[in-house]
Amino acid sequence: MSPEGILSMIALLIRDLRLAVRAGGGFGLGLAFFLIVVTLVPFGVGPQGDILARIAPGILWLGALLACLLSLDRIFALDFEDGSLDLLATAPIPLEGVVAMKAFAHWLTTGLPLVIAAPIFGILLHLPAAAQSWLVISLLLGTPALSVLGTFGAALTVGLKRGGLLLSLLVLPFYVPTLIFGAELIRRGAQGMATDVALLMLAGITAATVALIPFASAAAIRVNLR
Amino acid sequence: MSMLSVRNLAVSRGGLPVLENLSFEVEAGQALVLRGPNGIGKTTLLRTLAGLQPALAGNVSIPSESMAYAAHSDGLKSTLTVSENLKFWAAIYATDTIDPALESMNLRGLANRAAMSLSAGQKRRLGLARLLVTGRPVWVLDEPTVSLDTASVALFAQAVRGHLAQGGAALLATHIDLGLEEARVLDLAPFKARLPEEGGMLGAFDEAFL
Numbered sequence: 001m002s003p004e005g006i007l008s009m010i011a012l013l014i015r016d017l018r019l020a021v022r023a024g025g026g027f028g029l030g031l032a033f034f035l036i037v038v039t040l041v042p043f044g045v046g047p048q049g050d051i052l053a054r055i056a057p058g059i060l061w062l063g064a065l066l067a068c069l070l071s072l073d074r075i076f077a078l079d080f081e082d083g084s085l086d087l088l089a090t091a092p093i094p095l096e097g098v099v100a101m102k103a104f105a106h107w108l109t110t111g112l113p114l115v116i117a118a119p120i121f122g123i124l125l126h127l128p129a130a131a132q133s134w135l136v137i138s139l140l141l142g143t144p145a146l147s148v149l150g151t152f153g154a155a156l157t158v159g160l161k162r163g164g165l166l167l168s169l170l171v172l173p174f175y176v177p178t179l180i181f182g183a184e185l186i187r188r189g190a191q192g193m194a195t196d197v198a199l200l201m202l203a204g205i206t207a208a209t210v211a212l213i214p215f216a217s218a219a220a221i222r223v224n225l226r
Numbered sequence: 227m228s229m230l231s232v233r234n235l236a237v238s239r240g241g242l243p244v245l246e247n248l249s250f251e252v253e254a255g256q257a258l259v260l261r262g263p264n265g266i267g268k269t270t271l272l273r274t275l276a277g278l279q280p281a282l283a284g285n286v287s288i289p290s291e292s293m294a295y296a297a298h299s300d301g302l303k304s305t306l307t308v309s310e311n312l313k314f315w316a317a318i319y320a321t322d323t324i325d326p327a328l329e330s331m332n333l334r335g336l337a338n339r340a341a342m343s344l345s346a347g348q349k350r351r352l353g354l355a356r357l358l359v360t361g362r363p364v365w366v367l368d369e370p371t372v373s374l375d376t377a378s379v380a381l382f383a384q385a386v387r388g389h390l391a392q393g394g395a396a397l398l399a400t401h402i403d404l405g406l407e408e409a410r411v412l413d414l415a416p417f418k419a420r421l422p423e424e425g426g427m428l429g430a431f432d433e434a435f436l
Contacts, residue, residue, distance in 0.1 A: 007317060022305035084303070093318060226279040
């Protein structure tokens with residue numbers, strides 16, 4: 001790709017980040033939601049530290065999944081409503097590039113804050129100290145896949161009114177492999193077991209989705225714009 | 227030199243053919259105004275030319291990377307300022323400056339206002355200023371003058387004229403008189419697609435279900 005093309009993609013990324021932090025952009029929403037989910041769990045389960053420590057990996061990953069889902073429907077819907085998606089589709093950057101940049105912007109505003117704040121949430125759930133670093137590694141490797149897979153659901157539902165619920169139903173099954181290996185990685189790390197298989201599977205899923213899903217999402221947008 | 231040439235084009239909306247056997251050419255320095263009643267397929271035609279939907283038949287030839295499309299909606303981000311909106315599109319089209327566009331659409335005084343605080347006409351002017359920053363020679367415009375007052379329409383006509391003078395071309399769908407006397411007018415009514423019962427072509431069958 002030409003240097004101009006890369007500069008254009010960076011301009012799109014900067015615009016999306018800027019929109020996210022301006023009024024109504026929803027930055028921090030996912031993080032606040034994650035905090036609420038994680039603090040509610042001890043109220044529901046009870047204060048036994050050993051039980052909390054055992055379910056912590058699963059709860060933390062479920063929280064991350066739901067927090068990510070919260071802002072997915074905005075990825076393309078807002079651009080569709082104000083007409084900029086039409087204009088971006090006719091602009092000189094490839095639609096696949098638009099999708100990749102929007103997924104990246106979504107990850108920077110939703111996934112990355114979770115990765116950074118996760119150790120604090122781990123403490124709230126009595127996660128053993130040995131597992132804290134695995135929690136961060138697991139979220140760092142896994143959450144990009146959530147954002148990229150989310151663009152596919154968002155692209156499929158882009159023209160629909162109230163597409164948000166349908167989007168959740170479409171996207172959550174795709175999140176299953178990431179959830180399994182992400183939580184497994186933390187669990188194995190906490191117990192001091194071998195982590196390579198879970199680590200490699202998690203990284204492999206993320207690498208594959210990042211490489212392939214933008215093409216599928218772009219194709220879905222093209223169909224929806226007709 | 228022909229900037230945009232259309233041969234025997236047929237376009238469909240929602241799986242039903244709306245226009246057929248349409249042929250025209252737009253040369254450098256020319257403007258073509260599309261006329262026709264509501265629902266004749268002006269927007270559908272322009273979206274097809276912009277590559278947003280496939281043609282039913284015929285072909286469109288246009289040099290690659292030469293078209294700038296402006297739809298009904300301006301694609302503005304309400305929380306960004308006027309100049310941030312324009313700078314974004316300038317970066318997307320890899321052009322350097324937004325000053326001439328601000329100047330010619332009389333937006334200089336509004337440059338630091340958020341787009342949400344603009345009036346409908348001011349938003350439209352910003353949408354048209356976006357065309358100027360694309361630096362593309364072929365403008366394809368859908369109802370460019372909606373919500374503009376007479377002074378702004380004159381401003382717009384002047385911008386189109388300046389664009390044509392620089393060797394550009396423009397294809398406009400509009401109902402009102404722009405004061406562009408030199409523009410050719412193409413009435414789309416004779417190209418209305420016949421119904422299949424009358425021997426017209428069938429639309430793409432599966433498209434009606436998408």
